Structures are given as structure tokens and as C-alpha cells.
Amino acid sequence: xxxxxxxxxxxxxxxxxxxxxxxxxxxxxxxxxxxxxxxxxxxxxxxxxxxxxxxxxxxxxxxxxxxxxxxxxxxxxxxxxxxxxxxxxxxxxxxxxxxxxxxxxxxxxxxxxxxxxxxxxxxxxxxxxxxxxxxx
Amino acid sequence: xxxxxxxxxxxxxxxxxxxxxxxxxxxxxxxxxxxxxxxxxxxxxxxxxxxxxxxxxxxxxxxxxxxxxxxxxxxxxxxxxxxxxxxxxxxxxxxxxxxxxxxxxxxxxxxxxxxxxxxxxxxxxxxxxxxxxxxx
Amino acid sequence: xxxxxxxxxxxxxxxxxxxxxxxxxxxxxxxxxxxxxxxxxxxxxxxxxxxxxxxxxxxxxxxxxxxxxxxxxxxxxxxxxxxxxxxxxxxxxxxxxxxxxxxxxxxxxxxxxxxxxxxxxxxxxxxxxxxxxxxx
Amino acid sequence: xxxxxxxxxxxxxxxxxxxxxxxxxxxxxxxxxxxxxxxxxxxxxxxxxxxxxxxxxxxxxxxxxxxxxxxxxxxxxxxxxxxxxxxxxxxxxxxxxxxxxxxxxxxxxxxxxxxxxxxxxxxxxxxxxxxxxxxx
Numbered sequence: 027x028x029x030x031x032x033x034x035x036x037x038x039x040x041x042x043x044x045x046x047x048x049x050x051x052x053x054x055x056x057x058x059x060x061x062x063x064x065x066x067x068x069x070x071x072x073x074x075x076x077x078x079x080x081x082x083x084x085x086x087x088x089x090x091x092x093x094x095x096x097x098x099x100x101x102x103x104x105x106x107x108x109x110x111x112x113x114x115x116x117x118x119x120x121x122x123x124x125x126x127x128x129x130x131x132x133x134x135x136x137x138x139x140x141x142x143x144x145x146x147x148x149x150x151x152x153x154x155x156x157x158x159x160x161x162x
Numbered sequence: 163x164x165x166x167x168x169x170x171x172x173x174x175x176x177x178x179x180x181x182x183x184x185x186x187x188x189x190x191x192x193x194x195x196x197x198x199x200x201x202x203x204x205x206x207x208x209x210x211x212x213x214x215x216x217x218x219x220x221x222x223x224x225x226x227x228x229x230x231x232x233x234x235x236x237x238x239x240x241x242x243x244x245x246x247x248x249x250x251x252x253x254x255x256x257x258x259x260x261x262x263x264x265x266x267x268x269x270x271x272x273x274x275x276x277x278x279x280x281x282x283x284x285x286x287x288x289x290x291x292x293x294x295x296x297x298x
Numbered sequence: 299x300x301x302x303x304x305x306x307x308x309x310x311x312x313x314x315x316x317x318x319x320x321x322x323x324x325x326x327x328x329x330x331x332x333x334x335x336x337x338x339x340x341x342x343x344x345x346x347x348x349x350x351x352x353x354x355x356x357x358x359x360x361x362x363x364x365x366x367x368x369x370x371x372x373x374x375x376x377x378x379x380x381x382x383x384x385x386x387x388x389x390x391x392x393x394x395x396x397x398x399x400x401x402x403x404x405x406x407x408x409x410x411x412x413x414x415x416x417x418x419x420x421x422x423x424x425x426x427x428x429x430x431x432x433x434x
Numbered sequence: 435x436x437x438x439x440x441x442x443x444x445x446x447x448x449x450x451x452x453x454x455x456x457x458x459x460x461x462x463x464x465x466x467x468x469x470x471x472x473x474x475x476x477x478x479x480x481x482x483x484x485x486x487x488x489x490x491x492x493x494x495x496x497x498x499x500x501x502x503x504x505x506x507x508x509x510x511x512x513x514x515x516x517x518x519x520x521x522x523x524x525x526x527x528x529x530x531x532x533x534x535x536x537x538x539x540x541x542x543x544x545x546x547x548x549x550x551x552x553x554x555x556x557x558x559x560x561x562x563x564x565x566x567x568x569x570x
Binding site (some may be wrong): 360361365 | 497
Binding site (some may be wrong): 177178179181185194197199201205210211215235236237245 | 313314316317321330333334337342346347348351371372373
């Protein structure tokens with residue numbers, strides 16, 4: 027167990043408002059891309075970030091390591107890859123990559139660690155609705 | 163040399179639009195805070211991110227490690243601390259912290275690595291206007 | 299009655315990440331500036347946007363008219379002016395201006411209309427905690 | 435001439451980071467949606483916002499009127515409709531709508547006015563590369 031869940035990919039595209047005065051996607055925007063892909067990935071496992079919040083469980087990020095390999099700019103297409111694994115009872119580790127289309131070069135590589143919080147305290151992943159079936 | 167430049171601090175405040183549906187500042191927004199503080203810090207050394215771009219030099223981030231220790235929410239005040247050091251000829255390393263006001267607890271701790279690019283190629287920090295006097 | 303509340307002003311500054319690839323503040327970002335100033339203005343009347351939400355009342359925007367007169371760019375300082383008036387029982391009208399510092403020129407002029415919603419239905423402003431004393 | 439250009443539609447989806455602490459898409463984010471759809475629309479006519487900037491012509495927004503009819507929230511799908519017409523030699527008027535999917539209800543209705551600037555001065559639309567063939 028704790029094997030890698032199947033690879034998940036989401037295609038997206040740079041929007042002009044995401045580029046800063048250097049004409050390239052701003053460093054913070056990649057965290058938006060990564061989050062959106064993670065949430066769609068979790069949703070594919072029946073885990074709904076927004077619904078969990080209304081049920082009193084907040085998924086939060088505790089650490090991100092991100093390497094910016096090359097810049098994306100106006101009009102660039104890309105896919106965000108997500109895979110996940112558990113680390114102990116409490117932590118989820120997401121390995122993510124932003125891959126430029128069509129040349130396949132890596133724009134960004136990231137490791138994102140998250141936990142679930144209930145009333146401010148870490149909650150076991152098994153106790154989070156949807157995560158029972160989550161094979162990560 | 164390559165000693166730590168003097169500590170720099172910038173006071174800021176959470177704006178409501180920076181909070182996401184969990185009611186806390188979104189993880190990507192901290193990268194905005196960190197960037198704004200870095201740019202003000204560099205400006206205090208006479209290094210102007212926007213002017214450098216018009217002169218053909220782009221300061222870009224190559225890696226970020228960020229630990230989220232506690233959440234900030236609507237109305238919270240905080241300060242962003244910045245110090246910097248050189249690593250070799252090409253890289254600048256910024257050690258940054260987001261400190262909640264008034265309790266002084268650490269909300270975020272980050273290490274941000276950046277380089278200067280000229281026509282896409284790394285440029286020596288000494289060749290960047292303003293960096294001559296930069297003691298980091 | 300329904301007279302103009304006293305003028306409120308908030309000083310702010312352009313952050314580099316708010317500028318888009320044209321090197322000027324993106325059109326959507328001004329709505330962030332306007333909202334932040336409105337919420338600080340309401341707070342000065344004891345009306346707390348975030349707390350109201352936890353109490354089941356959501357202040358929402360129903361219409362904005364905004365004129366972009368001149369662009370702001372990296373490093374520009376400005377103040378956001380807010381005044382408010384009631385229109386009927388349900389609507390608040392905010393007249394707002396973004397004024398460049400130090401030259402005093404108008405960057406943006408806006409009229410923002412908002413209402414309070416309780417379980418999705420408009421709620422009388424008098425029924426919103428804090429608004430009793432609100433002279434707008 | 436000056437007839438309405440053919441209707442253009444772009445499908446999009448709410449991303450969780452676009453929702454604010456009220457759990458709904460923040461008012462400023464709709465301007466992002468509208469801009470992205472306008473730029474894709476212009477691109478379908480061969481008019482490239484980013485390339486124009488590098489050629490010294492900046493398309494800028496001078497006025498927006500926007501009505502918020504109903505809120506969008508996490509996971510909602512929608513399409514942005516764009517049509518355009520010229521007003522005089524200098525101004526482009528975009529009529530835009532954000533339509534919820536699948537129920538077809540209007541979330542947002544907007545009128546956006548833009549001009550082209552060359553060295554800060556309005557430039558005739560006919561002088562902007564791509565706009566010759568633009569039937570709006």
C-alpha cells in the first residue's frame with residue numbers, strides 16, 4: 027500500500043492576466059495552477075475540497091518545494107501532472123509537474139505537502155470522507 | 163564578505179480578497195507577500211525590479227521552499243522579514259519570514275533563490291546595476 | 299438623512315505582481331483596491347465583512363461602473379477615496395476614486411452598488427449589525 | 435458595417451482559489467474571466483494582445499459596466515460570451531456575458547470599452563495590425 031496513485035493530468039493555458047511586467051507567468055500563479063490540478067485530482071477520487079470545508083474539514087498546505095525550470099508566457103499551453111502518496115497517517119505528499127505543450131519540457135517541478143484540519147487539529151486521512159478509497 | 167545584509171522588515175495586512183473559501187489566506191498569496199517584500203528590500207539597495215526589466219535584465223525566481231506554520235485570516239497584520247546572501251556569482255538566496263502581529267508567531271518561513279537573466283542567460287550579479295553596492 | 303458619510307481615504311501602493319505584461323496595473327486589480335478600501339471604510343463604522351459572513355450575512359456587489367482615466371505602474375503610490383449613501387432600504391452605493399500620489403490626478407473613478415444577503419435573499423441594511431449607526 | 439461580429443463563446447470553470455471567504459467567486463475575478471475571453475476572441479481575429487504590446491501598441495480598458503446577477507461557486511462551469519462593435523474610430527465596445535452551465539442563467543453581464551494606445555496616445559483601430567479585417 028501507500029503506492030503511487032495513477033497519474034493524473036490536467037490541460038491548461040496561460041491567461042494574459044497571469045503574466046507580470048516581465049511578460050512571463052508570475053511565480054505565485056504556478057501555485058494556483060498546482061492547486062487547481064490537485065483539487066481536480068482529489069475530486070476524481072470523490073474528495074471535494076469545498077464540500078469538506080462546509081463539513082468542518084480544511085485541507086491545508088504545510089510545505090511546498092518548487093523549482094522553476096523555464097518560464098511560460100502568453101498563450102502557452104501546458105499540462106499539470108499530479109500524483110500523491112501518504113506519509114504517515116496525517117500527511118499527503120503531492121508530486122507535481124507543469125509540462126509545456128507541445129515540446130514536453132518541464133516548466134515547474136514541485137512537491138506539495140498537505141494535511142486535513144478539523145477545528146484546527148490534524149485529522150487522520152482515513153477520517154476524511156472520500157479518503158477511504160484513496161489509494162495514494 | 164557574502165555576509166548577511168541587514169535585516170529588512172515590511173509591515174502589511176491581510177486583505178479580504180486574499181482569503182479563499184476556507185476563510186484563510188490562500189497558499190499562493192504568501193508568494194505575493196514575499197515577492198513584494200523582496201522588491202522593496204532590493205529597492206532599499208537601489209535595485210529596481212521594474213527598471214531592470216526595461217534595461218533588459220529580468221530577475222527571476224528559480225526555487226522556493228516554503229513552510230506554512232499557521233494561517234493568517236481577515237484583518238490580520240504581519241511583517242515580512244527579508245535577508246539575502248549570495249551563493250556563487252549567479253545566485254541570490256533570500257531568507258524570508260512572515261511574522262504575525264502582535265503575537266510574533268511565525269506564519270510562514272521561506273527560502274527563495276533567484277538569478278538575473280539577460281536575453282535568457284544568467285548574468286553575474288556584479289553586472290546588474292545596483293548590485294555593486296549590495297552587500298548580501 | 300441619507301446624507302453622504304464623511305470622506306474616507308486609504309493610502310496604498312502598487313505591488314509589482316499587480317502589473318500585467320503591459321507593465322501597468324491590470325484592470326481587475328483596481329477592483330481589489332476598491333474592495334479593500336470599502337471593507338476598511340465599513341470597518342471604521344464597526345461593520346466587519348468577514349464576521350458578518352460567519353453570522354450568515356453576505357455583503358455582495360451587484361453592479362460596478364468604473365472609468366479608467368490613467369494607468370498606475372510599478373512603485374506608484376495612491377489613495378482610495380470612499381464615500382457611501384443608501385439607496386432605498388436595500389442598496390448601498392459607494393462612490394470611489396483612486397487618486398495618484400503626489401500629483402493628485404484621478405486614476406480610476408467608480409460607483410459600486412452592494413446589498414446584504416441572508417440565505418440568498420436581500421436583507422434590510424438596518425438589520426445588519428453595525429449598519430444601525432451607519433450614517434450613509 | 436459596424437455590424438456585430440459573430441458571437442464568440444469560451445467555456446471555463448471556477449477554480450477554488452478564485453473564491454473568497456464568502457465561498458463565491460470574488461467580484462474582481464469576473465474581470466479576469468472577461469479579459470481572458472476578450473483576448474481569445476481578438477486572437478480568433480488574428481489580434482494578439484501580447485504581440486501588440488511588443489510592437490508598441492497597448493490595448494487598454496477605459497470603462498467597464500458590470501452587473502452581477504448571481505454568484506458562481508466552487509466547481510461551477512460557465513461560458514463567457516463576447517461580441518464587439520466599433521464606436522467611432524478609436525473605441526471598441528465589447529458586450530459580454532457570463533452564462534452558467536448547464537442552466538443557462540446569466541451570472542454576469544458587462545459592457546467593456548477599450549482603446550489602443552501608441553506611446554500613450556489613442557491610435558486608430560485601422561492602424562492596429564489585425565484590426566483591418568476585424569468586422570466589429
